[in-house]
Amino acid sequence: MSSYCVATYRSFDDKADFHKKAQSIAVGLTVGSWTELPEAQKAEMEKHLGIVREVAVHESDVPGERYADIRIAYPDLNFSRDIPALLVTVFGKLSMDGKIKLLDIDFSEEFLSAFPGPKFGLQGIRDLLSVHDRPLLMSIFKSVVGHDLDNLREQFYKQALGGVDLIKDDEILFENPLTPIEKRVEVCMDAARRASEQTGQKLLYAVNLTGPTSQLISQARKAINAGANALLFNVLSYGYDVLHELSRNPDITVPIAAHPALAGALYPSRHYGIAAPLLLGKLMRVAGADLSLFPSPYGSVVMPKEENLAVKEALLDAALPVKPTLPVPSAGIHPGIVPLIWQDFGLDVVVNAGGGIHGHPMGTVAGGHAFRQAIEAAMNHVPLEEKAKQHPELEQAIALWGIRK
Amino acid sequence: MSSYCVATYRSFDDKADFHKKAQSIAVGLTVGSWTELPEAQKAEMEKHLGIVREVAVHESDVPGERYADIRIAYPDLNFSRDIPALLVTVFGKLSMDGKIKLLDIDFSEEFLSAFPGPKFGLQGIRDLLSVHDRPLLMSIFKSVVGHDLDNLREQFYKQALGGVDLIKDDEILFENPLTPIEKRVEVCMDAARRASEQTGQKLLYAVNLTGPTSQLISQARKAINAGANALLFNVLSYGYDVLHELSRNPDITVPIAAHPALAGALYPSRHYGIAAPLLLGKLMRVAGADLSLFPSPYGSVVMPKEENLAVKEALLDAALPVKPTLPVPSAGIHPGIVPLIWQDFGLDVVVNAGGGIHGHPMGTVAGGHAFRQAIEAAMNHVPLEEKAKQHPELEQAIALWGIRK
Missing domain, CATH: 3.20.20.110 (Ribulose bisphosphate carboxylase, large subunit, C-terminal domain)
Incomplete structure (x- = not known):
């Protein structure tokens, strides 16, 4: 059974196809490439592949501005159980890729198992x-x-x-x-x-x-x-x-x-x-x-x-x-x-x-x-x-x- | 002899008196208060006081927007020789105080003495x-x-x-x-x-x-x-x-x-x-x-x-x-x-x-x-x-x- 941490982003773009963008994030920040992979390798790699969970496109209050709230699930398999690894995975390179803000992360139970949380x-x-x-x-x-x-x-x-x-x-x-x-x-x-x-x-x-x-x-x-x-x-x-x-x-x-x-x-x-x-x-x-x-x-x-x-x-x-x-x-x-x-x-x-x-x-x-x-x-x-x-x-x-x- | 690290900020404000603002940063992020101090204490505290080095007010390209590039000198006496202490001093609380960006820091020789820099x-x-x-x-x-x-x-x-x-x-x-x-x-x-x-x-x-x-x-x-x-x-x-x-x-x-x-x-x-x-x-x-x-x-x-x-x-x-x-x-x-x-x-x-x-x-x-x-x-x-x-x-x-x- 795979388990995932899910990141929510707000992505701003005047003309992007946000569904395509979400897909490219899900692939780019995990297995790197997908459609070009041989079928045999796809079976092997699927457990490492990011998944687009949601793309909600909004018209902004600012004239001409469009944004989408995008949710991407990242397999826990891909990162160690520490916050630097998780943040670098979900927002390391992506933070530098145009107007995008990290809104939230839903941690998996598996990931959280390494975090006792506040002692008091x-x-x-x-x-x-x-x-x-x-x-x-x-x-x-x-x-x-x-x-x-x-x-x-x-x-x-x-x-x-x-x-x-x-x-x-x-x-x-x-x-x-x-x-x-x-x-x-x-x-x-x-x-x-x-x-x-x-x-x-x-x-x-x-x-x-x-x-x-x-x-x-x-x-x-x-x-x-x-x-x-x-x-x-x-x-x-x-x-x-x-x-x-x-x-x-x-x-x-x-x-x-x-x-x-x-x-x-x-x-x-x-x-x-x-x-x-x-x-x-x-x-x-x-x-x-x-x-x-x-x-x-x-x-x-x-x-x-x-x-x-x-x-x-x-x-x-x-x-x-x-x-x-x-x-x-x-x-x-x-x-x-x-x-x-x-x-x-x-x-x-x-x-x-x-x-x-x-x-x-x-x-x-x-x-x-x-x-x-x-x-x-x-x-x-x-x-x-x-x-x-x-x-x-x-x-x-x-x-x-x-x-x- | 006092030595100082100098931070440069860009502060955006539609109506602020930037000189007053700079002064309040220099005091607020160092000794906390100044004008109310008894004279005897001023002599004691002066070595800990931040100093406004420059306030350059600009009209922005964005209509109605004004900004100023402000340089403040912080006494090395106030912080330890590590980057967390320096960053928290010059931009810890200030980062949350309206539209302001940290542009640069000029390190003092004294501060840099703790930093061997790149080995290679x-x-x-x-x-x-x-x-x-x-x-x-x-x-x-x-x-x-x-x-x-x-x-x-x-x-x-x-x-x-x-x-x-x-x-x-x-x-x-x-x-x-x-x-x-x-x-x-x-x-x-x-x-x-x-x-x-x-x-x-x-x-x-x-x-x-x-x-x-x-x-x-x-x-x-x-x-x-x-x-x-x-x-x-x-x-x-x-x-x-x-x-x-x-x-x-x-x-x-x-x-x-x-x-x-x-x-x-x-x-x-x-x-x-x-x-x-x-x-x-x-x-x-x-x-x-x-x-x-x-x-x-x-x-x-x-x-x-x-x-x-x-x-x-x-x-x-x-x-x-x-x-x-x-x-x-x-x-x-x-x-x-x-x-x-x-x-x-x-x-x-x-x-x-x-x-x-x-x-x-x-x-x-x-x-x-x-x-x-x-x-x-x-x-x-x-x-x-x-x-x-x-x-x-x-x-x-x-x-x-x-x-x-």
């Missing part, structure tokens, strides 16, 4: 935090490049006191003499413990894992030995396979948050690249991300809302036989947006804010509180204006940033 | 082949997925007999039971030796290095122990840092050819992504590619000619203090195009053909000969029609494919 996932993270009944709250360090350990400790402590569940490093904080990873983890986890005594809450600190590829595992071990209870990782600058190897490694006993740095080089074009739900959704999840950050529909970072929600779907979709990944829509988040997040994403989401916490008129601690108040209000269908009457933190946040309807 | 480079490959006075000729396996070792041997032998200097694996040939890497190397290198006895030529076989990231070095060692004298590597599916680690590893004693698979997801959009001369030129070279394949200006794979030539420039530019990388413009190459290649690329180029060799009416061996004849003609300014009178291989190639003027 949504439920695992909720268990670690003992929080099951509300959206989680994450805050981001602000201005950490060039700062020392004391500054970091202080910033961390204030964020933690505000009642956030997760704190993530700035993704541009690399190994440096002022705040090396082990020291950073020590002082931040110490601040976390002190804050925890006051808040009664648990907290995950996602420390940025950086440096040479071959040393990432040992860096992660160092961080974990120093007390790190989560990792942040710039997946696209290293490749999905590195995330896969990290996440499946038994020594990596903490959740991994995937950062979308560089993703904007790949998903926003209509004609080229890889669609966000695959890039930041399905592939991150299959490669083992426990949380995946992606541009929110609310900020300056532009992604059409349906695409944001499709990323979320891909991270949570029950059809995929690996644990769901926690969606973290990021950028432009302030307390006045929380009811929208609740409406769009529901319970299983991480509300992630940087400026929306640190920029609070009453300070960072109040910034966290305002978010927690907004989350509580949204979940209980209490208008923020109403809730704000009892909560000065929320009141001031709304006064500054407003309420997005 | 242009000259090293010429030395290995003992060919210094003409463009090199490379052929690509055709239809190898699903074929066995006998087929590979036979195909390899014919290509070698045709007088090619390099033979590369198909980039979609992964580790598989029919032609595992060690066996493939053994039979192909054996065929190379047999052919060499007839042609008197040396030959490099770039075997495709695939599989899990952490096992690539040991796979490469296996291949080299089995006799491999070159490697092919799908760099973008693994990340530049993996190429860098391979190329600097003392056990990797053979040249590495970088394949551009997936590059089309990144370079072709006008508004997003990473420009080809950086993506397939400078970064490949700095990361240690001895040869870099990129779309030729002659085939169906579309890249504007000035971009192709800018890739070449980046690979050869004497201003970069690492060895030059051999340019391999690929796709759509047949003997009738060789005079154009000679005109556009000159002596230091690899003429790379697949169908243009295997599809020759007299067969694969004749296909190689026709190319060698075309190269000789072009170098001596002899019109191909003229040369073809003495050479039936070239004559038939021209009859089939024509001569591109």
